[in-house]
Amino acid sequence: MALITKIREKSGIAAAAIAISLVLFLVGSDIFQGKSSLFGSNSQEVGEIAGESILIQDFQKKVEEATQNYTAQTGKGPSEQEASMIRDQVWNQLILDIAYKKEFDALGIKVSDEELIDMVQGNNIHPSVRQQFTNPQTGQFDKTFVVQFLKNLKTLPVEQQQAWDRFEKSISQDRIRAKYENLMRMSNYVTQADAAKEYQAQTAKFNSKFLFVPFFSIPDSSIKVQDSQLEEYLAKHKDEFKGTNTRSIQYATFPVIPTKQDTVEFYNQIKKLAKDLAVAQNDSAFAVLNSDVRTPYLVSYSEIPEGVKEQLATFQVGGIYGPFKNGLTYSIYKYGGLKKDTLFTMRASHILIAPANKSDSAKAQARTRAEGILAQIKGGASFETLAQMNGMDGTAQQGGDLGYFKNNGGMAKSFEKALFGFNGAGLMPGIVETEFGFHVVKVTDAKTNTSYKLAAINKTIAPSQATMDKVFTTADAFANANGNLASFEVALKKDRNLIMMRAERLTENASAVNNLSNAREIVRWAFDDNTAVGDGSKKVFEQDSQYIVAYVTGKSEKENVKVEDFRIELTALVRNQLKGEMIAKKLENKKGSLEQIAQAYGAGALVETVQDITLASGMLNTAGPDAIALGRIAGLKNGKRSKVFVGDNGVFIAEKLGGAPAPALADYSNFKNQIQMMNTQRSSFYINEAIKENANIVDKRYKFY
Template sequence: MALITKIREKSGIAAAAIAFSLVLFLVGSDIFQGRSTLFGGNSQKIGEIAGETILAPDFQKKFEEASANYTAQAGRGPGEQESPLLRDQVWNQMILDIAYKKEFDALGLSVSPEELIDMVQGNNIHPSVRQQFTNPQTGQFDKNFVIQFLKNLKTMPVQQQQAWANFEKSLGQDRLRSKYENLLRLSTYTTNIEAQKDYTAQTSKVDVRYLYVPFYSIADSSIKVTDAQLEEYLSSHKDQFKGENTRSIEYVTFPVIPSKADTASFYQQIKKLAKDLAVSKNDSAFAVLNSDVRTPYYSTLSELPEAVKTSIATFQVGGIYGPFKNGGYYSIYKYGGVKKDSLYTVKASHILISPANKTDSAKAEARKRAQTILDQIKGGANFEVMARTNSMDGSAQTGGDLGYFKNNGSMVKPFEQAVFGFSGSGLIPTLVETDFGFHIIKVTEPKTNTKYKLAAINKGIVPSQSTMDEAFRKADEFANANGTKAAFDASLKKDKSLIMLRANRISENSQGFNNLQAAREIVRWAFDKETSVGDASKKVFEVDNQYIVAVLTGKTDKDNVKIDDYRDELTAKVRADLKAEQIIKKLDGISGNLEQIAQKYGAGALVETANDITLAQGVLNSAGADPTALGKAFGLKAGQKSKPFKGEAGIFVMETIKSIPAPALADLSTYKNTARLMAAQRTSFYINEAIKEKAKIVDNRAKFY
């Protein structure tokens, strides 16, 4: 468009002619194929957000801007894997710009120019700014770098000025979103009744005996399920079986695997590279020029591949070692000795207990809870398990693991001082307090500042052109001979060397399926309106070093849910209901204690005991954590026996032997604070889902990309 505008300014009528020619050039193929939007063809509407229509040219322009920013940062344009991610980023940004902005405006939220200045060069620097302007010498944020950059901004290229403007805009949007989320997060609260419920669920205990007849004790083949029964179940459970646009395919792969000749050639190449690396005067430059993947010249022990890590103690300076297998590559190394870095590296895990608020009483409660956990770990409790069940940050999901980090200010000061002041590895015996709360820390790998000098050449075995041509020939021959599902299946029966794979319920926006990460072309073929169920692909698709021929085996429509869309799931549900009716009918006619009932029922009936179970974490031996059975156990009085009832995976007769109610607790603040913190942590997710639902987003990107 900038080119067209410039031409128009220069030459009037000529500009109009050239502009029209450019438009024809860009959309001509669509016009002649009847797909143009200029003359009443398909819409250029790529989606809708909160009532605003998103047109394909507008979206594409934003994508190109994002691509330019990516290119400026990465030094190369986005590839097949990066482009879909960038499109998602652009789409999510548009949701923020449109749907979120309406919510911000409704509440009168804004970020003032003064606030933005404070985030960039004031007293409350935004984390993104800190990251961008870290002094490489000290590893610390340097505000002078920011001020110097801003002074020189007007003399920089226009692209760089625009990039900074976009960056500042993103800072403002991030602050707006934080304000909005914090506002709603502060509205979360937990009542005494909710806290009491949590306390009771975790503390009340029962001892139970129960008869359990699992559904698997009756053979599936003995239960006949009709389509009419499936239709009835689907009709009465529509909320559980939502419609969506999906496709199912079967496909045959023809992998491009290096031949014996390719492997022999590769090893000759590695041998020659090893000899040349040994005599190279500039080994680091030689390694970079000859590697498929670059690795750092200096590496800490933690950064080395496992095979090298276990062998490096035997390396001699100037020696050549390898090849070592590292993922999909083979590596050879020239060892140049060690050096001491100015920074130390350590690996640690932690458990964070945060106070509910900034009051002294809340801090005291948090400290008490943290000390209790620390004492339990000292007494033999598993650190990782305690982290998963108690830590109040994201590392809880990985057992508290924080990975490797350096003493460069990446961690808050008290935490960093405690970890890097600790000798060796193991549990730090005292709590560490920071602004985030109280930390229980375990050093899993001791600090070190030793770096190893290794010039590494990393090469992958690449199939030769003749190997690739032969694989394609086989795939193309198969595709040409098998245009339908029937022919597809017949060929597979004849040729046992071919392996057929399935991918079910592929979504419209999927970039791949199963273990294929970049199979967008196959997905688009499957969703093409010209592709019918039973059609095989005439084209051979190339994905991840293999050729693929596919056949479409199924379609689902979000506006028309059919039993075939969920046949397996529906059949399992209906079959379970029929088994439940059969088992309960048989049990209803039997009396006596649990052992007598089981004996009279016959094969399949189990009698088991579970002691000291809680409602929150109860497990019933063979039946597992069945919520219906657990609820029934806590609902019965001691000595009371239930009638047969259906659980998740079988039929129960429950008998409560002993019930131990939760002791009276005057102060529920711990449970109240924990529940509130957990609710606050989920706020961001719930906000996002609610805004997207309210915006009634229509996403048609799959029709364009």
């Protein structure tokens, strides 16, 4: 039974959908017959994928099935966030079933019955099957468990048989997609010319002296950009500005802050809980039952809040301490002493450099790259920045942070052995090699097996219902008195204490508005067919501890790109274009050395020199990594001067002073591998984007949820 539960957790769509029974009760079946205006549209279509219309009835049925699976697996209904997640996953599954399947079918890619059997119980076990049937105590996979399970499958309840069917379907789809992506990757070939070009860009060095007049030397206020110029620029560069359906809003926020009376009542509650905690027979259970925010009873030193750490040395076993304040949450603690664990806990960050393949040359290249990164960090470079730039796993965007972990086999054996053999915190001196690649590692919290027994009651101060009602009345009166954007702007001028926020370019399916995490209702209102630019919400939206009154200030459309959609970006580009023309015109026909030309130009002109610059990673001092300038300078002959030209960041006149050409190279394999590895890393993303673009996906879920 435990096994099939695990399979259902993995095979089902791990999310849920909101129940719509109340909606059906209120509006009846008209909602699915095109008669309801509840969602601002009479259409039954929730979207279109690869020319196939998706009706709300069909989509909702799949959502309800996934909801039932979720409830059966977890024993509870979904939260709002989980409901949103399940709708996304049902939609993504439809994209896979329709758009991807057309691509698979066109190429004749499929998984035969024999191949499926081989993945489940044959010689090439699918990783998901291996994971499900691995003994957690021994860490060993036993195929006989799979065979025995399948023999008994027909004796299991129907829902468990269905769970297995879904599981087999999921691994079959995973295999088909892997075949397709591998086919696409194998079709990507790096030529000798590409490798030679990359070698030259990385290796050939040049020296240069150049005159540079940055765009910022001319004040923006002195350049007047006309709408006609913006229109002309957009028309010439329309491929660079893709349209999207967005809304921009302003909103007034009315925070609900606990009153003095609310605070007094809260402190009385905290005092009573502290007294009860002191005499509770099971202090940890009592703390859990009475906390708004639950925290573990056994915690390592690193997990203890800083304010508590400062007083921890004074704690006596059985004593009550606090309250400690963290935002609006107050915590009281009962200290139970120390506990030594058999396992150690630590926290670390890493930068994974994975080889492009299993060949010795690829491994050597990956090791060299990892050692180079380690050397940069030892030289003072930021570990987190280099992790974001180079990391090849999901931790990269978090600066490589792995969080806290124990020496219980949760990490690769060689990784765990190296880290828990390291004493203290800081950068590990050498590279750690695992089956995944080469790791640069920084221990952020040293290993420890000491835990602290802290029964914590965490209570968040909240306003009373009377306080909430009073603020709502104020917000509701404001909404009724200021029904459109014009009156809202007048109100802002009259009341300087009114809190106003902006949210630009909200997308159709956005669930957050700035720091308002569950703002789906506001977004749906903004995209409603009956909501126009300039309209006010008229109703008050409740968001956590505040009330919101919103106004639509702008909109953009996917099929109708306008200057207004990209006014800020376009204005900056056109302004720099005009500055470039002005500067270039002033520099033309000036003679003499670069210093003489700079002096003749006047304020703003700089003459700078750079040494040993490469085309791949050159920095031109004040001008930065100006790609146009780097290319123009690299293309000059030694001792020659360029004409005046406009770069990315300003206007240049450049002289090439020589350099060190790239030595002749007989074998470009390493550079071929570099390019191939980068292409491989990006291929899944590019394939996915290409299929979705080709499918002409129209997503109208925002009208219904």
